Amino acid sequence: MSELVSLLRNSGEEVRVVLESTGSCHCPVVAALLENGIFVSIVNSLRMKRFCSQSIRKVKADRIDAMQIALYGLAYWQELQPTRLPEYSLVREIPCIHASGMTLAPRLIAEIGDVRRFHSKRDLIAYAGIDAPPYQSGKFCANNRHISKRGNRYLRKTGYEVMQSYVMHKPANDPIFMFIEKKRGEGKCGKLAMAVSGKSLLVRCFRTFFRCHGVDPSLPSTNTPTSSPRPKAAKYPDNCSGRDFRKRKQKCPLV
Numbered sequence: 001m002s003e004l005v006s007l008l009r010n011s012g013e014e015v016r017v018v019l020e021s022t023g024s025c026h027c028p029v030v031a032a033l034l035e036n037g038i039f040v041s042i043v044n045s046l047r048m049k050r051f052c053s054q055s056i057r058k059v060k061a062d063r064i065d066a067m068q069i070a071l072y073g074l075a076y077w078q079e080l081q082p083t084r085l086p087e088y089s090l091v092r093e094i095p096c097i098h099a100s101g102m103t104l105a106p107r108l109i110a111e112i113g114d115v116r117r118f119h120s121k122r123d124l125i126a127y128a129g130i131d132a133p134p135y136q137s138g139k140f141c142a143n144n145r146h147i148s149k150r151g152n153r154y155l156r157k158t159g160y161e162v163m164q165s166y167v168m169h170k171p172a173n174d175p176i177f178m179f180i181e182k183k184r185g186e187g188k189c190g191k192l193a194m195a196v197s198g199k200s201l202l203v204r205c206f207r208t209f210f211r212c213h214g215v216d217p218s219l220p221s222t223n224t225p226t227s228s229p230r231p232k233a234a235k236y237p238d239n240c241s242g243r244d245f246r247k248r249k250q251k252c253p254l255v
Contacts, residue, residue, distance in 0.1 A: 005036045018073035020048045027106030041080040111155035115209035124206050128155045130198050163194035176200050
């Protein structure tokens, strides 16, 4: 990366780096270029695909793709929008994410996405599927509930890997690691302690990302849905009971 930065700086001309959006893989490269004051613009992959489809020949190669992206940058030179990654540098400041290399931070940012779409930190925790939904009927209220596992499993897996990094590196005076040790001292098993501590990690990311966008996380979100929720689909087709539907499914697995 240092060689690339020195090459761009020594070109003697105005340099603008154009990249195609790759989910999260481009985040380390973009962060390194932005830290050195180089203009970076990330283009939507669908827009880049439509630009490349103007060619008659259908060719797929890394060298040709790079040339197509360069041609796009020259064609839309004045319309290129600069890219900013305020969350990346702040997430990298978390000790165990920084010690685990350059993969966990972009994965965490990519799976969370725009944090402003969540009304509260509880919504983000529920989106990851590590919340314990209530189970209550009459005077009965269950206390020992399992996590729902209903949500983004990739975010849940990434959070678990971050917790493993905490256990491996043991950062001193870190609140998340201290919380893991506290739960272990209470007799919780290792996986349960890391799952509970994953909530603390998401709360920390929630507050950090909101401050990046200049929003106070203690205030309620204004992103209220404008349309009514979609009605739940019927479990069985019309004029078909559950017993008949199971019989049809045994005869034809694709039903």
